[in-house]
Amino acid sequence: MANIIDGKAVAADLRRNVTTAVSALKSAYGYAPTLAVILVGEDPASQVYVRSKHKFTKQAGMGSVAHKLPEDVDEQTLIDLIKTLNTDADVDGILVQLPLPSHIDTQRVIGVIDPAKDVDGLTEISAGRLSLGRPGLRPCTPEGCVILAKSALEKGDSLSGKHCVIVGRSILVGKPAAFLFLEQNCTVTIAHSRTKNLADVCRSADILVAAVGRPLMIKGGWVKKGAIVIDVGINRVANNTPRAKRKTKLVGDVDFEAATKYAMAITPVPGGVGPMTIACLLRNTVLAACARRNMTISQKL
Numbered sequence: 246m247a248n249i250i251d252g253k254a255v256a257a258d259l260r261r262n263v264t265t266a267v268s269a270l271k272s273a274y275g276y277a278p279t280l281a282v283i284l285v286g287e288d289p290a291s292q293v294y295v296r297s298k299h300k301f302t303k304q305a306g307m308g309s310v311a312h313k314l315p316e317d318v319d320e321q322t323l324i325d326l327i328k329t330l331n332t333d334a335d336v337d338g339i340l341v342q343l344p345l346p347s348h349i350d351t352q353r354v355i356g357v358i359d360p361a362k363d364v365d366g367l368t369e370i371s372a373g374r375l376s377l378g379r380p381g382l383r384p385c386t387p388e389g390c391v392i393l394a395k396s397a398l399e400k401g402d403s404l405s406g407k408h409c410v411i412v413g414r415s416i417l418v419g420k421p422a423a424f425l426f427l428e429q430n431c432t433v434t435i436a437h438s439r440t441k442n443l444a445d446v447c448r449s450a451d452i453l454v455a456a457v458g459r460p461l462m463i464k465g466g467w468v469k470k471g472a473i474v475i476d477v478g479i480n481r482v483a484n485n486t487p488r489a490k491r492k493t494k495l496v497g498d499v500d501f502e503a504a505t506k507y508a509m510a511i512t513p514v515p516g517g518v519g520p521m522t523i524a525c526l527l528r529n530t531v532l533a534a535c536a537r538r539n540m541t542i543s544q545k546l
């Protein structure tokens with residue numbers, strides 16, 4: 246039976262480190278970093294994410310500013326707000342909650358964010374630095390995947406030389422995850438919907454990262470014995486369990502029950518990768534503040 250990787254506990258550890266770093270910055274420089282989050286529209290899931298980001302940012306001792314814009318806001322108003330935040334000396338990180346309404350050009354909007362404040366790691370500058378192996382702000386969800394995969398290794402083992410198969414090639418997760426696992430000296434394969442013999446490719450993975458956004462697509466038998474499985478999927482599906490209290494439930498991209506029979510360790514959904522995204526965002530906000538304001542912290546974040 247697989248170990249269940251406790252994403253909530255790993256994220257809580259990282260948030261504790263961030264909180265310690267923030268108090269160190271306050272003592273040494275009299276300054277606490279601030280994160281600005283922009284939410285456009287009323288998407289319920291996005292509202293939940295933004296509330297959590299606000300709560301955990303405050304809990305870590307940092308400043309948190311939320312800007313809420315109506316669903317029908319025009320692109321230029323959003324861009325003007327980002328430009329104002331770019332030049333606001335008190336703002337260290339800017340995050341535009343995705344997805345944006347369809348009348349807004351997401352890439353254009355992201356492109357306006359000052360790369361020094363790009364705590365989501367989504368600008369072309371951040372992506373370029375990642376692909377060149379240069380220091381920079383890394384996207385939060387893929388960074389969380391690497392931390393969780395490391396946490397599941399046996400004592401003394403490392404990711405180096407392991408075959409990491411990433412299913413999904415999105416800009417938010419799949420592509421940056423490939424570079425981040427490469428930085429860990431993994432041999433990386435990116436698979437996707439057109440990959441031939443996907444089951445066989447998955448079965449060759451020591452580390453299997455599922456980021457396709459299709460409920461339960463990765464079957465138990467696709468998992469190599471002893472593999473580490475990181476499930477990024479968060480899919481809401483009908484809950485057919487008899488006498489279930491809720492009509493829907495969250496499932497990942499991996500058939501969790503079946504995969505536990507093969508994997509050495511696996512992340513659950515919910516409670517796996519999800520909590521890591523916010524923890525990594527808080528860390529990025531501290532890193533961005535330190536780089537921009539020439540501050541140093543002695544602890545490793």
Ligand code: GUN
Nearest residue numbers: 340341342343344365386
């Ligand atoms: N929506 C879902 N995940 C994310 C994320 O990591 N960053 C942003 N900005 N929006 C999201």
